[in-house]
Amino acid sequence: MFALGSFLLAGLVCQSLGQYEYEDEYYMPYAPMEGASTPNCAQECECPPSFPTAMYCNERNLKFIPIVPTGIKYLYLQNNFIEEIKAGVFDNVTDLRWLVLDNNNITSEKIQAGTIDKLGSLEKLLFSHNKLTKPPSLLTKSLDELKLVANQLSSFPASTLSGMENLTSLHLSKNKLTTESITGAFKGLKSLVLLDVSENKLKKLPSGVPASLLMLYADNNDIDSIPGGYLTKLPLLQYLRVSHNKLVDSGIPAGVFNVSSLLELDLAFNKLKTIPEINESLEHLYLQANEISKFDLTNICKFSSPVNYSRLRTLRLDGNNVTHRSMPDDTANCLRQASEIIFE
Ligand SMILES: *[C@@H]1O[C@H](CO)[C@@H](O)[C@H](O)[C@H]1NC(C)=O
Numbered sequence: 001m002f003a004l005g006s007f008l009l010a011g012l013v014c015q016s017l018g019q020y021e022y023e024d025e026y027y028m029p030y031a032p033m034e035g036a037s038t039p040n041c042a043q044e045c046e047c048p049p050s051f052p053t054a055m056y057c058n059e060r061n062l063k064f065i066p067i068v069p070t071g072i073k074y075l076y077l078q079n080n081f082i083e084e085i086k087a088g089v090f091d092n093v094t095d096l097r098w099l100v101l102d103n104n105n106i107t108s109e110k111i112q113a114g115t116i117d118k119l120g121s122l123e124k125l126l127f128s129h130n131k132l133t134k135p136p137s138l139l140t141k142s143l144d145e146l147k148l149v150a151n152q153l154s155s156f157p158a159s160t161l162s163g164m165e166n167l168t169s170l171h172l173s174k175n176k177l178t179t180e181s182i183t184g185a186f187k188g189l190k191s192l193v194l195l196d197v198s199e200n201k202l203k204k205l206p207s208g209v210p211a212s213l214l215m216l217y218a219d220n221n222d223i224d225s226i227p228g229g230y231l232t233k234l235p236l237l238q239y240l241r242v243s244h245n246k247l248v249d250s251g252i253p254a255g256v257f258n259v260s261s262l263l264e265l266d267l268a269f270n271k272l273k274t275i276p277e278i279n280e281s282l283e284h285l286y287l288q289a290n291e292i293s294k295f296d297l298t299n300i301c302k303f304s305s306p307v308n309y310s311r312l313r314t315l316r317l318d319g320n321n322v323t324h325r326s327m328p329d330d331t332a333n334c335l336r337q338a339s340e341i342i343f344e
């Protein structure tokens with residue numbers, strides 16, 4: 001198959017938001033040579049002859065989806081003013097693989113039956129920054145990436161993603177999802193690696209998440225506790241972000257972070273009064289802007305001895321009531337890899 005990479009320049013916009021950089025993937029328009037397009041291409045769009053299965057209709061002030069000719073598998077419609085997906089638009093391309101609709105004005109009511117729900121081979125559906133109140137109904141089981149960031153989703157029926165054994169990344173941040181509205185939504189997604197439910201209205205971490213997850217982002221919600229044993233069901237999880245929530249000490253059961261897979265744990269901007277117990281394999285612990293007033297080394301260095309030490313490299317404690325002087329004398333031995341311990 002033709003190397004997609006040369007046409008799809010996945011740019012990375014790095015916004016510095018807190019301690020890590022959010023990578024906002026976007027799809028750059030491919031600029032073919034002047035006038036070059038295959039004969040059947042919609043006149044508003046471009047279909048490079050060297051990549052005839054792609055149609056680029058992005059940034060064209062479109063109000064409607066143009067006629068999509070037979071043979072197109074990659075369809076780019078982002079950054080337009082589309083409000084509606086009319087019946088029949090995809091009739092000749094039911095084997096569409098990628099559909100990019102980011103940055104339009106589409107509402108759930110205006111997605112007609114017989115459109116997205118007819119696409120049985122869809123692998124990527126990028127539908128961020130629209131006005132959806134519920135996820136589009138999908139026929140495909142072959143989806144590998146679904147992005148519905150910054151819509152107005154308040155419901156997410158449990159059946160939406162059923163049978164999608166190849167779904168690896170699911171972005172649902174910046175919506176209005178509640179704990180109840182996502183109940184059962186992630187069951188059976190046995191390839192899911194990334195789940196982003198940040199900036200919603202969750203009171204709890206999502207339940208029934210697949211054991212395949214490496215990254216779980218749930219920052220900026222209303223979560224006050226982490227259930228005991230939650231992480232033992234996620235044996236591969238490396239990144240857990242629960243910053244900007246309402247976590248309190250009583251919501252952190254003993255040993256809940258005692259798992260050796262975790263590399264990054266972000267608990268910043270919560271209401272914790274003590275440093276939670278962690279495993280020595282954790283590398284980055286973010287606790288800034290909590291209510292910690294004691295540097296309790298025992299929770300970080302349970303095992304400390306000349307040969308046993310913490311792998312912690314970053315420890316942020318700024319915005320708490322602790323200073324360098326709060327650090328016990330034996331800190332250096334245990335935290336010998338910590339190049340960044342930040343107090344203020
Ligand atoms: C589908 O293709 C047929 C034959 O080329 C054409 O007549 C029809 O208008 C097309 N439909 C759409 C919705 O593009």
Ligand SMILES: *[C@@H]1O[C@H](CO)[C@@H](O)[C@H](O)[C@H]1NC(C)=O
Binds near residue numbers: 080081082104105
């Ligand atoms: C969406 O619609 C609103 C008005 O309803 C308008 O202000 C806005 O510019 C539109 N945005 C896009 C991307 O079409």
Ligand SMILES: *[C@@H]1O[C@H](CO)[C@@H](O)[C@H](O)[C@H]1NC(C)=O
Binds near residue numbers: 163164166
């Ligand atoms: C998942 O991917 C595998 C390997 O590419 C493929 O054989 C299988 O059909 C896919 N499953 C679905 C439901 O599309």
Ligand SMILES: *[C@@H]1O[C@H](CO)[C@@H](O)[C@H](O)[C@H]1NC(C)=O
Binds near residue numbers: 255258302
């Ligand atoms: C952490 O878990 C390991 C293995 O699961 C166990 O051996 C160890 O005692 C636990 N540590 C604490 C402090 O509970």
Ligand SMILES: *[C@@H]1O[C@H](CO)[C@@H](O)[C@H](O)[C@H]1NC(C)=O
Binds near residue numbers: 259260279281
């Ligand atoms: C960290 O996890 C490993 C592997 O499960 C375990 O052997 C070790 O005891 C844990 N450390 C602590 C401090 O519980």
Ligand SMILES: *[C@@H]1O[C@H](CO)[C@@H](O)[C@H](O)[C@H]1NC(C)=O
Binds near residue numbers: 303305307308
């Ligand atoms: C290192 O710590 C583990 C517990 O995490 C303990 O079982 C082991 O005996 C310690 N090893 C040494 C040499 O202190």
Ligand SMILES: *[C@@H]1O[C@H](CO)[C@@H](O)[C@H](O)[C@H]1NC(C)=O
Binds near residue numbers: 293321
């Ligand atoms: C901050 O810590 C100091 C000394 O450890 C203590 O006297 C003070 O009450 C603490 N302040 C708050 C707001 O917890």
